[in-house]
Amino acid sequence: xxxxxxxxxxxxxxxxxxxxxxxxxxxxxxxxxxxxxxxxxxxxxxxxxxxxxxxxxxxxxxxxxxxxxxxxxxxxxxxxxxxxxxxxxxxxxxxxxxxxxxxxxxxxxxxxxxxxxxxxxxxxxxxxxxxxxxxxxxxxxxxxxxxxxxxxxxxxxxxxxxxxxxxxxxxxxxxxxxxxxxxxxxxxxxxxxxxxxxxxxxxxxxxxxxxxxxxxxxxxxxxxxxxxxxxxxxxxxxxxxxx
Numbered sequence: 001x002x003x004x005x006x007x008x009x010x011x012x013x014x015x016x017x018x019x020x021x022x023x024x025x026x027x028x029x030x031x032x033x034x035x036x037x038x039x040x041x042x043x044x045x046x047x048x049x050x051x052x053x054x055x056x057x058x059x060x061x062x063x064x065x066x067x068x069x070x071x072x073x074x075x076x077x078x079x080x081x082x083x084x085x086x087x088x089x090x091x092x093x094x095x096x097x098x099x100x101x102x103x104x105x106x107x108x109x110x111x112x113x114x115x116x117x118x119x120x121x122x123x124x125x126x127x128x129x130x131x132x133x134x135x136x137x138x139x140x141x142x143x144x145x146x147x148x149x150x151x152x153x154x155x156x157x158x159x160x161x162x163x164x165x166x167x168x169x170x171x172x173x174x175x176x177x178x179x180x181x182x183x184x185x186x187x188x189x190x191x192x193x194x195x196x197x198x199x200x201x202x203x204x205x206x207x208x209x210x211x212x213x214x215x216x217x218x219x220x221x222x223x224x225x226x227x228x229x230x231x232x233x234x235x236x237x238x239x240x241x242x243x
Contacts, residue, residue, distance in 0.1 A: 005029075009083055012060055020045070021054040024078075033079040037069050047158060049165050052078050057133070102127045104146040115156040115187055116202045125151040130186065131179040132164050150185075160184045167194035 005013075013025045023043055027034045039048040056062050061081030069075040102125070111122045129136065130150050152160065164170050169178045183190040183200060193200060205213035220230035 005080065006083065009060070009080060012058070012083075016055075016058050016060075018054065020051050021058055021060075024051050024055050025060065028078070028080060033065075033067075033077050035067055035069065035077040036075050047161065048076070050158070050161050053161070098127050101144065101146045101149050102151065105149065105151050109151070112151070113153040113156050114150040115152060115160065115184075116204060118153055118204055120153060124153065126154060126157050128152050128157055128160070131176055132170060134170060135174050135179050136176045163194045169195055 013029065016022050016025055024034055024039070027038070027043075036048040039045040039051055043051075045051045052062055052064075061083060062078050063081040065077055065079070066074045067077040102122075105127070106122055106125075110119070111125060112119045113125065127149050128151075130148055164184055169175055178192075178195065179185050181191045182195075183193040192198075216230070217227055220227045223230060225233070
């Protein structure tokens, strides 16, 4: 372990056992920093910001800076920052606190993804902040409010992370009120999607409904259209008939 790091930071690093954050931590301890290029090419993490977020959620500060990649372009790189008073809470699914919150959400809403509404095994559901920690943080109180969190499938979590991390509010504004009205925080009642004036519906066809989807796909192919476009036209036609 590099002596340039404080004993407190080293002990915090040693306490992390989950594979993804531990991989990042061990690399930084050995080389001083890690790049998005190394996360992708060396370790196979196609979503580097998520791996870095895992480390931050263990209370370990990470500083972002730019370096030159192998192709000559500037890329993100990460190193340890200084431990401060405001630290991330462990909410990555590995603490007693997150287990209590997850159980509350499962008991109240069932074992389903809040975004895709897909019923799935509890073990496959991940707990996530409705409002990204990077924007809203955790209210400083002994007990966190379970309603500030949501259950997501891994694919929904990845989609949310990508969309949030490319949002102007995440990058610069840091306005919690903007997140509150976003699809990714409250998909049942929103006015924008990452500050874009768009609307979205995620539909799943399950079991006996799969045949309906295949018929829909067949009709769309015959019309020479992508399924989303075909569905939009069907909806538009139905709405016109209602007038």
